Amino acid sequence: MLEDQSNVKAWMYLLPALILLGIFIFFPIFNAIFLVFVRDYNYQTGQFQGFTLTENFRYVVQDHNFRMAMTNTMLLTFVSVPVSVIIALLISVWLNAIKKLQGFFQTVFFLPYVTNAIAIGMAFAFMFNRSYGLINWVLGFFGVAPINWVNLGASWGHAIFSLLVYVTWLGLAFKIMVFLSGLQGIDKQYYDAARVDSASRSRVFRRITVPLLSPMIMYITVTSFIGAFKAYTEVIGMFGERLGPPGNDRALITVVALVYRSLDRSGVPGALSEAAAASLILFAVTLVFTIINMQVSKKRVHY
Amino acid sequence: MEITLKNLTKVFQSKKEEETVAVNNLDIVIPSGTLTGLLGPSGCGKSTTLYMISGLLRPTQGEIYFGNENVTPVPPEERGIGLVFQNYALYPHMTVRQNILFPLENVKMDKEEALEKAQEIADLVGIGHLMNRKPKQLSGGQQQRVAIARALVKSPRVLLLDEPLSNLDARLRLQTREEIKRIQRETGITTIFVTHDQEEAMSISDEIVVLREGVTQQVGRPQEVYDKPHNLFVAKFLGTPPINIFDARIENNRLMIGDANIMKFEGKDQEVTIGIRPEGFKMVEKSSFQVEVEFVETIGRDTTLIIKHPNDESKRFRAIVDADFGVEPGDTVKFNVKPHKLHVFNKETGEVL
Numbered sequence: 176m177l178e179d180q181s182n183v184k185a186w187m188y189l190l191p192a193l194i195l196l197g198i199f200i201f202f203p204i205f206n207a208i209f210l211v212f213v214r215d216y217n218y219q220t221g222q223f224q225g226f227t228l229t230e231n232f233r234y235v236v237q238d239h240n241f242r243m244a245m246t247n248t249m250l251l252t253f254v255s256v257p258v259s260v261i262i263a264l265l266i267s268v269w270l271n272a273i274k275k276l277q278g279f280f281q282t283v284f285f286l287p288y289v290t291n292a293i294a295i296g297m298a299f300a301f302m303f304n305r306s307y308g309l310i311n312w313v314l315g316f317f318g319v320a321p322i323n324w325v326n327l328g329a330s331w332g333h334a335i336f337s338l339l340v341y342v343t344w345l346g347l348a349f350k351i352m353v354f355l356s357g358l359q360g361i362d363k364q365y366y367d368a369a370r371v372d373s374a375s376r377s378r379v380f381r382r383i384t385v386p387l388l389s390p391m392i393m394y395i396t397v398t399s400f401i402g403a404f405k406a407y408t409e410v411i412g413m414f415g416e417r418l419g420p421p422g423n424d425r426a427l428i429t430v431v432a433l434v435y436r437s438l439d440r441s442g443v444p445g446a447l448s449e450a451a452a453a454s455l456i457l458f459a460v461t462l463v464f465t466i467i468n469m470q471v472s473k474k475r476v477h478y
Numbered sequence: 479m480e481i482t483l484k485n486l487t488k489v490f491q492s493k494k495e496e497e498t499v500a501v502n503n504l505d506i507v508i509p510s511g512t513l514t515g516l517l518g519p520s521g522c523g524k525s526t527t528l529y530m531i532s533g534l535l536r537p538t539q540g541e542i543y544f545g546n547e548n549v550t551p552v553p554p555e556e557r558g559i560g561l562v563f564q565n566y567a568l569y570p571h572m573t574v575r576q577n578i579l580f581p582l583e584n585v586k587m588d589k590e591e592a593l594e595k596a597q598e599i600a601d602l603v604g605i606g607h608l609m610n611r612k613p614k615q616l617s618g619g620q621q622q623r624v625a626i627a628r629a630l631v632k633s634p635r636v637l638l639l640d641e642p643l644s645n646l647d648a649r650l651r652l653q654t655r656e657e658i659k660r661i662q663r664e665t666g667i668t669t670i671f672v673t674h675d676q677e678e679a680m681s682i683s684d685e686i687v688v689l690r691e692g693v694t695q696q697v698g699r700p701q702e703v704y705d706k707p708h709n710l711f712v713a714k715f716l717g718t719p720p721i722n723i724f725d726a727r728i729e730n731n732r733l734m735i736g737d738a739n740i741m742k743f744e745g746k747d748q749e750v751t752i753g754i755r756p757e758g759f760k761m762v763e764k765s766s767f768q769v770e771v772e773f774v775e776t777i778g779r780d781t782t783l784i785i786k787h788p789n790d791e792s793k794r795f796r797a798i799v800d801a802d803f804g805v806e807p808g809d810t811v812k813f814n815v816k817p818h819k820l821h822v823f824n825k826e827t828g829e830v831l
Binding site for chain 1: 585
């Protein structure tokens with residue numbers, strides 16, 4: 176009789192969520208796909224000049240701004256995610272090993288997570304300030320002349336380096352929390368056993384801690400990759416709507432920022448189709464890397 | 479490897495500065511090549527003692543010697559011990575082979591040699607055909623053998639087992655305890671294991687150490703400890719069904735329970751506690767030790783009489799007798815007591831008289 180049960184009730188429970196998802200997620204996705212394949216779409220009138228398969232993609236791929244946005248996004252993702260995962264792993268292993276003040280440090284490391292990203296971005300911008308920033312002050316002790324990280328006329332290289340430091344740091348809090356809870360779930364006896372088996376510290380880390388933590392590492396890596404591909408707030412937080420140091424506007428534009436900015440030009444026919452093309456490309460890239468991540472995890476993750 | 483514990487003491491301190499003496503002044507010599515059981519109820523300090531021998535716990539006081547070497551300051555990784563944890567602590571992400579190889583890789587043994595050694599040990603414990611499995615794919619008994627193989631593969635000087643049988647079901651427990659005995663015999667390695675199960679300890683140990691609240695009660699061969707308990711605690715702890723306890727007195731060199739004359743016993747007149755093993759009763763025609771049978775249990779070859787306790791009507795005691803006597807509930811039976819199954823203890827201290 177179980178199978179005959181009507182599932183009207185279940186659908187009723189799901190309905191509110193389905194309606195909201197439909198309006199704000201599914202419709203925009205299908206709309207974006209539609210936009211990509213039309214010519215000269217007019218935002219105000221909804222009119223367009225026939226269909227095209229590749230024109231919008233071709234236009235976007237050749238666009239200088241899009242290439243820059245893609246470069247910045249990729250760099251942010253492939254530097255900040257691995258670096259912050261490794262640093263978070265080391266910090267959480269260290270946190271897990273100490274007994275005194277563990278709770279205190281746990282709070283300290285988690286604070287950034289509950290703090291506004293924009294506010295932290297401003298603080299970092301100040302730290303990288305050429306004249307009175309903390310970074311140049313410290314470097315000064317080592318005899319390094321003040322570097323123009325984020326101020327007027329700063330180079331793309333210096334600016335993105337500053338952004339990378341900020342993004343990496345911003346990602347630590349949540350990762351540390353997840354890793355720490357994972358570490359605390361590992362049976363202490365494995366470590367006692369490894370100790371009796373004369374395993375060195377580095378071997379214990381590589382052969383026991385990392386494999387036993389691998390589900391968490393996998394989860395964090397996948398979600399961080401997806402998050403980093405969507406980077407936008409971080410750039411705004413540190414550089415404001417200029418998306419780059421003064422005098423070098425849009426130097427740090429990301430794909431999402433590019434899509435977002437296209438709304439400013441929404442009066443221009445076809446502008447939204449380009450934005451849709453850019454976002455679909457980003458979606459494809461994200462999808463591909465997520466699939467790669469999942470494939471790797473099948474071999475490397477021990478549940 | 480002879481193991482000597484000298485004045486071994488472990489005090490645990492709680493956050494509130496309360497001190498718990500887990501092990502108190504232990505002085506034991508464990509002969510080389512034997513299988514020794516540390517036996518006691520939970521909380522008696524037996525596991526603490528084992529972990530101190532392993533080096534994972536540091537003694538508060540006292541010393542541990544392996545042979546003539548004082549290993550007290552030596553960390554566990556350099557002690558040359560193999561340790562089998564109560565829940566085995568097999569690395570879940572490694573195969574059986576990788577688990578067994580792990581200790582060898584740590585000492586950088588040649589790969590070929592290590593593989594050969596791992597296979598040899600796996601065959602010895604009877605899991606040679608399971609090398610590519612993960613621990614989760616094994617039964618409890620198999621997991622335990624992997625844990626033993628992992629402990630043995632590096633040829634330790636001492637093998638330590640923490641409650642090795644507690645996670646196994648009854649049938650497997652019987653099988654595995656014989657297996658442990660066989661592996662110990664074949665390797666000749668000095669082995670110490672911890673258990674709260676007296677039957678387990680009695681059945682496979684060459685020597686048992688009975689502990690209570692961190693203090694040694696008695697050390698000796700299992701049968702010897704069973705036959706000649708030093709105190710009431712040891713007498714009560716060993717044996718199933720447990721020993722029967724009676725309030726008695728010595729009067730004119732005779733042992734009396736109430737008005738019943740149990741047997742001759744030299745000693746000054748005093749109140750005593752006596753213990754009589756259930757198998758220590760003999761049904762006879764004439765005796766002043768008369769009791770009323772309440773139930774009769776016949777299980778296989780044994781008949782157990784459940785009898786009203788002479789000291790207290792509400793209590794019962796057990797006597798195991800030959801099945802030949804047709805005893806019915808309600809019958810009055812007369813007993814003689816086998817002298818070597820009876821132990822007399824000081825009423826206050828519980829020490830044997």
